[in-house]
Amino acid sequence: MKKVANYLWVEKNGGEYTLIMTPELQDDIGTVGFVEFTKEKEVEKNDSLLELEASKTVLDLASPLAGKIVAVNDKATDEPTLLNSAKAEESWVVKLTDVDEAEFNALADA
Protein backbone atom coordinates (compact mmCIF):
# COMPACT_ATOMS: atom_id res chain seq x y z
CA MET A 1 0.00 0.00 0.00
CA LYS A 2 1.29 3.45 -0.90
CA LYS A 3 0.48 6.84 0.60
CA VAL A 4 1.83 10.36 0.14
CA ALA A 5 2.65 13.01 2.76
CA ASN A 6 5.18 15.82 3.14
CA TYR A 7 5.97 15.33 -0.57
CA LEU A 8 7.21 11.84 0.13
CA TRP A 9 5.74 8.53 -0.83
CA VAL A 10 5.23 6.16 2.05
CA GLU A 11 5.34 2.54 0.96
CA LYS A 12 4.23 -0.09 3.44
CA ASN A 13 5.67 -3.59 3.33
CA GLY A 14 4.59 -5.53 6.38
CA GLY A 15 5.80 -3.54 9.38
CA GLU A 16 8.32 -1.54 7.36
CA TYR A 17 7.54 1.87 5.86
CA THR A 18 9.83 3.23 3.15
CA LEU A 19 9.83 6.97 2.48
CA ILE A 20 10.62 7.83 -1.12
CA MET A 21 11.14 11.11 -2.98
CA THR A 22 8.13 12.02 -5.14
CA PRO A 23 8.60 13.46 -8.66
CA GLU A 24 6.83 16.59 -7.43
CA LEU A 25 9.44 17.07 -4.70
CA GLN A 26 12.27 16.28 -7.12
CA ASP A 27 10.93 18.93 -9.52
CA ASP A 28 10.69 21.52 -6.78
CA ILE A 29 14.21 21.12 -5.43
CA GLY A 30 16.28 20.47 -8.57
CA THR A 31 19.52 18.49 -8.67
CA VAL A 32 20.59 17.38 -5.22
CA GLY A 33 24.19 18.25 -4.37
CA PHE A 34 24.50 17.50 -0.67
CA VAL A 35 22.63 15.42 1.87
CA GLU A 36 23.03 14.87 5.57
CA PHE A 37 20.79 12.38 7.32
CA THR A 38 19.55 12.80 10.85
CA LYS A 39 21.55 10.97 13.50
CA GLU A 40 18.40 10.26 15.49
CA LYS A 41 17.21 6.66 15.68
CA GLU A 42 13.65 7.66 16.39
CA VAL A 43 11.63 10.49 14.92
CA GLU A 44 8.39 12.22 15.78
CA LYS A 45 6.07 13.45 13.08
CA ASN A 46 7.59 16.54 11.35
CA ASP A 47 11.08 15.88 12.76
CA SER A 48 13.88 16.35 10.26
CA LEU A 49 14.94 13.22 8.34
CA LEU A 50 17.61 14.85 6.28
CA GLU A 51 18.89 18.19 5.15
CA LEU A 52 19.63 18.55 1.52
CA GLU A 53 21.15 21.20 -0.68
CA ALA A 54 19.86 21.13 -4.22
CA SER A 55 20.14 23.42 -7.23
CA LYS A 56 16.88 25.20 -6.45
CA THR A 57 16.73 25.17 -2.67
CA VAL A 58 18.09 24.07 0.68
CA LEU A 59 15.54 21.86 2.36
CA ASP A 60 14.94 20.24 5.67
CA LEU A 61 12.92 17.14 4.81
CA ALA A 62 10.43 16.31 7.54
CA SER A 63 9.05 12.92 8.45
CA PRO A 64 5.32 12.51 7.86
CA LEU A 65 5.19 9.76 10.50
CA ALA A 66 6.63 8.99 13.91
CA GLY A 67 8.70 5.82 14.07
CA LYS A 68 12.05 4.12 14.44
CA ILE A 69 14.59 4.67 11.68
CA VAL A 70 15.89 1.22 10.75
CA ALA A 71 17.73 2.21 7.57
CA VAL A 72 18.82 5.34 5.73
CA ASN A 73 19.86 5.61 2.10
CA ASP A 74 23.56 5.99 2.91
CA LYS A 75 24.53 5.77 -0.74
CA ALA A 76 22.91 9.17 -1.28
CA THR A 77 25.46 10.74 1.08
CA ASP A 78 28.20 9.92 -1.42
CA GLU A 79 26.03 10.27 -4.50
CA PRO A 80 23.32 12.86 -3.72
CA THR A 81 21.82 12.77 -7.23
CA LEU A 82 20.43 9.32 -6.42
CA LEU A 83 17.64 11.27 -4.77
CA ASN A 84 16.74 12.64 -8.21
CA SER A 85 16.28 9.14 -9.58
CA ALA A 86 12.91 7.98 -10.88
CA LYS A 87 13.62 4.55 -9.37
CA ALA A 88 12.35 4.07 -5.85
CA GLU A 89 15.23 1.71 -5.03
CA GLU A 90 17.60 4.66 -5.61
CA SER A 91 15.57 7.62 -4.37
CA TRP A 92 14.31 6.20 -1.11
CA VAL A 93 15.21 8.21 1.99
CA VAL A 94 14.67 6.17 5.14
CA LYS A 95 12.85 3.07 6.33
CA LEU A 96 10.73 3.28 9.44
CA THR A 97 9.27 0.67 11.77
CA ASP A 98 7.08 0.99 14.87
CA VAL A 99 4.76 3.28 12.97
CA ASP A 100 1.21 3.73 14.21
CA GLU A 101 -0.83 2.04 11.51
CA ALA A 102 -3.79 4.34 12.07
CA GLU A 103 -1.55 7.32 11.41
CA PHE A 104 -0.35 5.72 8.20
CA ASN A 105 -3.89 4.92 7.12
CA ALA A 106 -4.89 8.54 7.72
CA LEU A 107 -2.40 9.79 5.09
CA ALA A 108 -3.58 10.62 1.58
CA ASP A 109 -3.53 7.80 -0.95
CA ALA A 110 -0.78 8.05 -3.53
Place this chain on the structure above:
Amino acid sequence: MQQYVPKSFEDRFEMYRGLANERPAVKAGREFLDVQDAFLSEYNSKEITDFENIKDKENQIYIWQGDITTLKIEAVVNAANAEMLGCFIPNHNCIDNIIHTKAGLQLRLACATLMKKQGRKEAVGRAKITAAYNLPADYVIHTVGPIVQNNKVSSMKRDLLAKCYTSCLKTADDHNIKSIAFCSISTGVFGYPKEDAAETAVSAVKTYLAENESSIDVVFNVFDEENRKIYENILTEERS
Protein backbone atom coordinates in the same frame (compact mmCIF):
# COMPACT_ATOMS: atom_id res chain seq x y z
CA MET B 1 45.96 54.67 -2.27
CA GLN B 2 43.76 57.68 -2.32
CA GLN B 3 40.07 56.95 -2.31
CA TYR B 4 37.64 59.41 -3.77
CA VAL B 5 35.21 60.51 -1.05
CA PRO B 6 31.99 62.06 -2.33
CA LYS B 7 30.84 65.45 -1.08
CA SER B 8 27.20 65.02 -0.14
CA PHE B 9 26.10 63.05 2.90
CA GLU B 10 23.79 60.85 0.79
CA ASP B 11 26.62 59.88 -1.55
CA ARG B 12 28.94 59.26 1.37
CA PHE B 13 26.36 57.06 3.01
CA GLU B 14 25.92 55.05 -0.20
CA MET B 15 29.68 54.56 -0.38
CA TYR B 16 29.78 53.45 3.24
CA ARG B 17 26.84 51.10 2.70
CA GLY B 18 28.46 49.47 -0.33
CA LEU B 19 31.69 48.89 1.56
CA ALA B 20 29.84 47.52 4.59
CA ASN B 21 27.87 45.16 2.33
CA GLU B 22 31.03 43.72 0.81
CA ARG B 23 32.87 43.37 4.08
CA PRO B 24 33.40 39.71 4.97
CA ALA B 25 32.47 38.32 8.39
CA VAL B 26 35.73 39.13 10.14
CA LYS B 27 36.14 40.93 13.42
CA ALA B 28 36.69 44.66 13.53
CA GLY B 29 38.67 46.71 16.01
CA ARG B 30 37.05 48.49 18.94
CA GLU B 31 37.92 51.85 17.42
CA PHE B 32 36.04 51.12 14.21
CA LEU B 33 33.05 49.68 16.05
CA ASP B 34 32.79 52.74 18.29
CA VAL B 35 32.70 55.05 15.29
CA GLN B 36 30.28 52.79 13.42
CA ASP B 37 27.94 52.47 16.41
CA ALA B 38 28.02 56.21 17.09
CA PHE B 39 27.18 56.94 13.48
CA LEU B 40 24.48 54.27 13.09
CA SER B 41 22.75 55.03 16.36
CA GLU B 42 22.43 58.66 15.30
CA TYR B 43 21.50 57.81 11.71
CA ASN B 44 18.91 55.23 12.83
CA SER B 45 17.37 57.53 15.42
CA LYS B 46 15.66 59.57 12.74
CA GLU B 47 12.02 58.90 11.90
CA ILE B 48 11.55 55.98 14.26
CA THR B 49 8.04 54.57 14.60
CA ASP B 50 7.37 53.11 18.02
CA PHE B 51 5.09 50.07 17.90
CA GLU B 52 3.67 51.09 21.29
CA ASN B 53 2.09 54.09 19.51
CA ILE B 54 0.37 51.92 16.89
CA LYS B 55 -0.74 49.29 19.35
CA ASP B 56 -4.31 49.13 20.58
CA LYS B 57 -6.21 46.78 22.83
CA GLU B 58 -8.54 45.30 20.21
CA ASN B 59 -6.04 44.00 17.72
CA GLN B 60 -3.32 41.42 17.67
CA ILE B 61 -2.60 41.78 13.95
CA TYR B 62 -1.46 45.04 12.36
CA ILE B 63 -0.51 46.36 8.96
CA TRP B 64 2.21 48.98 8.96
CA GLN B 65 3.59 50.67 5.87
CA GLY B 66 7.16 51.88 6.07
CA ASP B 67 10.80 50.94 6.33
CA ILE B 68 11.14 48.01 8.76
CA THR B 69 14.54 49.30 9.90
CA THR B 70 12.82 52.34 11.43
CA LEU B 71 10.33 50.32 13.48
CA LYS B 72 10.88 50.13 17.21
CA ILE B 73 9.42 46.74 18.11
CA GLU B 74 10.83 43.73 19.92
CA ALA B 75 11.62 41.64 16.84
CA VAL B 76 11.86 42.27 13.12
CA VAL B 77 11.98 39.44 10.60
CA ASN B 78 14.68 39.44 7.98
CA ALA B 79 14.22 37.66 4.66
CA ALA B 80 17.62 36.01 4.43
CA ASN B 81 19.24 33.67 1.92
CA ALA B 82 20.68 30.19 2.47
CA GLU B 83 24.15 31.54 3.39
CA MET B 84 22.47 33.67 6.04
CA LEU B 85 25.28 36.20 6.26
CA GLY B 86 23.43 39.20 4.88
CA CYS B 87 23.49 40.58 1.36
CA PHE B 88 27.01 41.03 -0.08
CA ILE B 89 25.93 42.93 -3.21
CA PRO B 90 26.96 46.57 -2.69
CA ASN B 91 23.92 48.85 -2.25
CA HIS B 92 21.51 46.13 -3.32
CA ASN B 93 17.92 47.16 -2.80
CA CYS B 94 16.79 44.20 -0.70
CA ILE B 95 15.65 43.99 2.89
CA ASP B 96 18.55 41.73 3.91
CA ASN B 97 20.91 44.44 2.69
CA ILE B 98 19.35 47.36 4.52
CA ILE B 99 18.81 45.42 7.74
CA HIS B 100 22.47 44.39 7.86
CA THR B 101 23.66 47.84 6.82
CA LYS B 102 21.73 49.63 9.54
CA ALA B 103 22.31 47.00 12.23
CA GLY B 104 26.05 47.23 11.73
CA LEU B 105 28.70 44.66 11.03
CA GLN B 106 28.07 42.85 14.32
CA LEU B 107 24.96 41.34 12.75
CA ARG B 108 26.97 39.58 10.07
CA LEU B 109 29.40 38.34 12.70
CA ALA B 110 26.53 37.00 14.83
CA CYS B 111 25.05 35.23 11.80
CA ALA B 112 28.48 33.83 10.88
CA THR B 113 28.83 32.34 14.37
CA LEU B 114 25.42 30.64 14.07
CA MET B 115 26.15 29.38 10.59
CA LYS B 116 29.59 28.09 11.53
CA LYS B 117 28.04 26.15 14.37
CA GLN B 118 25.43 24.72 12.03
CA GLY B 119 28.10 23.77 9.51
CA ARG B 120 25.85 23.91 6.47
CA LYS B 121 23.48 26.21 4.64
CA GLU B 122 20.19 27.28 6.17
CA ALA B 123 17.15 25.35 4.99
CA VAL B 124 14.01 27.11 3.83
CA GLY B 125 11.33 27.62 6.46
CA ARG B 126 13.35 27.77 9.66
CA ALA B 127 14.20 30.70 11.91
CA LYS B 128 17.32 31.92 13.69
CA ILE B 129 17.48 34.77 16.17
CA THR B 130 20.19 37.35 16.81
CA ALA B 131 20.39 40.71 18.52
CA ALA B 132 19.47 43.70 16.35
CA TYR B 133 22.54 45.78 17.31
CA ASN B 134 22.04 49.33 16.06
CA LEU B 135 18.48 48.88 14.82
CA PRO B 136 15.63 50.27 16.96
CA ALA B 137 14.35 46.69 17.37
CA ASP B 138 15.79 44.33 20.01
CA TYR B 139 16.07 41.21 17.89
CA VAL B 140 16.30 40.14 14.28
CA ILE B 141 14.73 36.81 13.39
CA HIS B 142 16.21 35.49 10.16
CA THR B 143 14.33 33.14 7.88
CA VAL B 144 14.89 31.87 4.34
CA GLY B 145 11.79 31.85 2.16
CA PRO B 146 11.15 29.67 -0.87
CA ILE B 147 12.24 30.86 -4.31
CA VAL B 148 9.52 30.90 -6.97
CA GLN B 149 10.24 30.93 -10.67
CA ASN B 150 7.75 32.06 -13.33
CA ASN B 151 5.03 32.65 -10.70
CA LYS B 152 4.59 28.90 -10.28
CA VAL B 153 3.80 28.33 -6.63
CA SER B 154 3.83 24.61 -5.91
CA SER B 155 2.03 23.37 -2.82
CA MET B 156 5.40 22.59 -1.27
CA LYS B 157 6.49 26.19 -1.66
CA ARG B 158 3.25 27.38 -0.15
CA ASP B 159 3.80 25.05 2.82
CA LEU B 160 7.39 26.26 3.16
CA LEU B 161 6.35 29.91 3.16
CA ALA B 162 3.79 29.17 5.87
CA LYS B 163 6.56 27.35 7.77
CA CYS B 164 8.71 30.51 7.67
CA TYR B 165 5.98 32.44 9.49
CA THR B 166 5.30 29.65 11.96
CA SER B 167 9.00 29.13 12.74
CA CYS B 168 9.55 32.86 13.32
CA LEU B 169 6.55 33.05 15.65
CA LYS B 170 7.66 29.98 17.55
CA THR B 171 11.18 31.38 17.93
CA ALA B 172 9.71 34.67 19.15
CA ASP B 173 7.45 32.92 21.66
CA ASP B 174 10.36 30.78 22.85
CA HIS B 175 12.23 34.01 23.63
CA ASN B 176 9.21 35.56 25.29
CA ILE B 177 9.00 38.24 22.63
CA LYS B 178 5.70 40.13 22.70
CA SER B 179 5.76 41.92 19.35
CA ILE B 180 7.12 40.97 15.95
CA ALA B 181 7.13 42.64 12.53
CA PHE B 182 7.23 40.53 9.40
CA CYS B 183 8.44 41.77 6.06
CA SER B 184 6.75 40.14 3.04
CA ILE B 185 8.99 37.08 2.95
CA SER B 186 9.99 35.76 -0.51
CA THR B 187 8.16 38.50 -2.44
CA GLY B 188 11.28 40.47 -3.39
CA VAL B 189 14.04 38.90 -5.48
CA PHE B 190 12.73 35.43 -4.52
CA GLY B 191 9.80 36.03 -6.89
CA TYR B 192 6.86 34.75 -4.85
CA PRO B 193 3.65 36.37 -6.18
CA LYS B 194 2.67 39.06 -3.70
CA GLU B 195 -1.01 38.33 -3.29
CA ASP B 196 -0.52 34.62 -2.97
CA ALA B 197 2.23 35.21 -0.41
CA ALA B 198 0.10 37.57 1.65
CA GLU B 199 -2.74 35.06 1.82
CA THR B 200 -0.40 32.36 3.03
CA ALA B 201 1.22 34.77 5.50
CA VAL B 202 -2.07 35.84 7.05
CA SER B 203 -3.46 32.34 7.27
CA ALA B 204 -0.22 30.91 8.74
CA VAL B 205 -0.09 33.63 11.39
CA LYS B 206 -3.76 33.27 12.32
CA THR B 207 -3.49 29.50 12.53
CA TYR B 208 -0.39 29.73 14.71
CA LEU B 209 -1.93 32.30 17.08
CA ALA B 210 -5.10 30.24 17.46
CA GLU B 211 -3.42 26.85 17.85
CA ASN B 212 -0.84 28.08 20.35
CA GLU B 213 -3.01 30.63 22.11
CA SER B 214 -0.12 33.01 21.62
CA SER B 215 -0.58 36.62 22.72
CA ILE B 216 2.24 38.00 20.57
CA ASP B 217 1.38 41.11 18.54
CA VAL B 218 2.08 40.66 14.84
CA VAL B 219 2.79 43.42 12.37
CA PHE B 220 2.71 42.83 8.63
CA ASN B 221 5.19 45.37 7.41
CA VAL B 222 4.48 46.52 3.87
CA PHE B 223 6.83 48.73 1.95
CA ASP B 224 4.61 50.03 -0.83
CA GLU B 225 1.01 50.99 -1.47
CA GLU B 226 0.34 47.93 -3.62
CA ASN B 227 1.29 45.50 -0.87
CA ARG B 228 -0.58 47.51 1.75
CA LYS B 229 -3.78 47.18 -0.26
CA ILE B 230 -3.23 43.46 -0.70
CA TYR B 231 -2.95 42.95 3.06
CA GLU B 232 -5.84 45.28 3.82
CA ASN B 233 -8.10 43.39 1.43
CA ILE B 234 -7.20 40.03 2.91
CA LEU B 235 -7.63 41.14 6.50
CA THR B 236 -10.93 42.99 5.89
CA GLU B 237 -12.35 40.12 3.89
CA GLU B 238 -11.59 37.78 6.74
CA ARG B 239 -13.19 40.08 9.29
CA SER B 240 -16.43 40.53 7.38
